[in-house]
Amino acid sequence: MYDTVLVAVVGLLVGAVIWTVTDVSYDDPAAGWSKPGPVCPEEGVRVTAGPVNPAMGLRAMDLTLENCGTHAYRVEGYPEVRLLDRDQQHVTGVSVIHGSAGIATVTGFDDPPGAVTLAPGETASAGLLWRNTTTGFDGAVYVRYLTVAARSGSLPLLLTPDGGLDLGTTGRLGVGPWRTAGGTR
Template identity: 50%
Template sequence: MRRPRPRLLVPAAALLLATACGTEHPATGGGVGAAVPTPRATVTDPPVDGVRITSVTIPAASPTPSATLGSVHADPLPGDSGISAAYQVGNDGDEAMTYTVLFAFTTDTGEVMGNKKVTVPGVRAGRSTAGTVELGVLAPGASSVTRVKVAEVTKVPADEAPTETGACPASGVRLWADAGDAAMGLRVVGLHLENCGKRDYTLDGYPSLSLLDDDREPVDGIRILHGGAAIAMGTGFDDPPSPLVLKHGEAALSGLIWRNTTLAGTAVNVPYVRVLAKPGAAPVTVTPGLDLGTTGKLAVGAWKRADG
């Protein structure tokens, strides 16, 4: 009878992973060795905002000196690092939530060799779900990855989650924020809206914004200004509003504009922005991570027809 392989318990803070995969070549004898699956290092650290890594798999990149039956070498897919982490997302709240998780793949010293962002939609209250995140290809010359950690977690009510792809929401429109652009302390994040429904969708004005903190409670003391010129010229969001009629498949664009200048006082960071495309529209909560510094203001552009 084959004995079960023992499980390796390793804290996430010390994921020094003595793992290997591929083909085992015995030190003696002339036969070809059997394929050996990569063992996983089990992680027991507590969750970060409901998200925890349960195990990490990192193939050995060179012969492992501790192998008792001879040298063991990695045999991943061409170009693929073979590095992955299994994770679990648990929702202890009272409503379904959509989670966006940033996983960081690091060296022993904490230097980040790669990031992967994963969205886990619609985790029901009191339930959990599991998944696996893969690093994929390491950049040429990158140092060895030995650890994986949960770097950031954002979560929004499932019925307010932004949708860039997939099934068309009941509202008939998709709304999401892009990754944004930053230069010399100026930040610009695009708000995108697409009519994926069967009816025309009309716009005439500015999105309505509510700024929310980590607990999704209102953030006070921030002025919301109309037009990018209220912050800086040349952002592309200076024009006044004009009526738009979007047919199926057509899109519109607005933008969030701010500076992260920090002078006297306490810097303000806003992780969540609840957006209404127009009065009466279904709310969508985006996560642009507004680092407003001590400026106390944020500008929003009027909806305009998206190019292309």
């Protein structure tokens, strides 16, 4: 019994340490990105990646934009997404396309974008959509990291989606527009 309790306590402590380390916030302007964490970045917004939702080769993931600042924050259109490999190098051969890019029919994904203004504490989301289809013998694309800028000119935030993005050989990633929780602008 003592061994079981000890293992459980050590596991919880190790988990807490790992959680703390991954939540450290830092900026690296020299690299051109910022890593989200518990501290609100200077721009006053934080972007986080939700879990990947896999369904028979179709994959989807939400990006959440949180106004953690003290002033209203306005975005219009789509997040700027850049794909990086495990060495944080730009992934080539994949088109990042506004809308569903013919990947699947998803309600609201191809609706025209509009302006979204977030008061402090409010959030908006945008979706990512892709297929994990692999055809032929070409290497499948695996994206370990993303950089996401909430709007043009924003400092991109480095995100590490849980499990990464397994894009297969399709060469396409659809990006939906920013929307508030009710789908409004």
